[in-house]
Amino acid sequence: MTIYKALTIAGSDSGGGAGIQADLKTFQELKVFGMSAITAVTAQNTLGVQGVYPLPAKAVIQQIESVGADLGVDALKTGMLYSAEIIEAVAGSIQSFGWENVVVDPVMIAKGGASLLQNEAVHALIDHLLPLTKVVTPNIPEAEVLTGMSIRTLEDQQEAAERLAAYGAKYVVIKGGHSEASDEVVDVLYDGRTFSYYTGYRVDTPHTHGTGCTFAAAITAELAKGNSVPDAVQTAKKFIQAAIEDTLGIGGGHGPTNHWAYGQRLAKQQSRVTRGERE
Ligand SMILES: Nc1ncnc2c1ncn2[C@@H]1O[C@H](COP(=O)(O)OP(=O)(O)OP(=O)(O)O)[C@@H](O)[C@H]1O
């Protein structure tokens, strides 16, 4: 049996809905062995972020090197990177290992408003990380910061994707969770030439903490297994749609998504097929 391996380089969310915790749960559900390099520890729950404690860049590099030198990495994702110093260190490690399946979720601000990336680190992300990126997955506010344009329409999402591709990312997904459309959510994928659209119905729920982390982690897991970027995005969209729909309803604020939901649906489908075959 081949074991596919994915690394997440991100912050820890004590509440378990976003960050490293969301990434590892998603890798596990998609049958990929998950590994982590923690950039910062946050004290966090569904009500907000109570504390942010970044690790020294040296500690981040050491974790990446420990994993890379021994276990190997089929794909990796980055989440909360916090500072320019950590971004440059991470970019250096990616380059020295020659890793290509790199998914960058440019995490900037938590749902409750806490800053997870220092303002001056935005340029480091553009200059050092995007040129090494296979897939970058900003939400609309992050894409606005990275491109300097305002995004209101689907055409704006497309233009922002073109601008981000010009920074060096091979594929760009502008997620539509923050768009003003009320009935559906459209994620736009740009491969440098053409656009594809991944549409789901908009679930009316406050429980969307960690949707971006989970979506990018699912893309990473699928790339680790050798799937194409469009196929990986398709699976990630189904994974996050199920995780939002089958809500857990825990915590007093923006609750986490349900990382079991996609697997439970697949198992149900499978048992229907098996029963049909027997009858
Ligand atoms: N209410 C919703 N209903 C259905 N899908 C949604 C909803 N909100 C977000 N999504 C989907 O979840 C994924 C993440 O989108 P979003 O734009 O919310 O990212 P994000 O803001 O980075 O997430 P977060 O910051 O919460 O981690 C996308 O695939 C998006 O289409």
Ligand SMILES: Cc1ncc(COP(=O)(O)O)c(N)n1
């Ligand atoms: C450690 C960490 N990483 C990422 C997020 C973004 O998730 P959200 O925007 O849903 O709060 C977060 N809150 N915490």
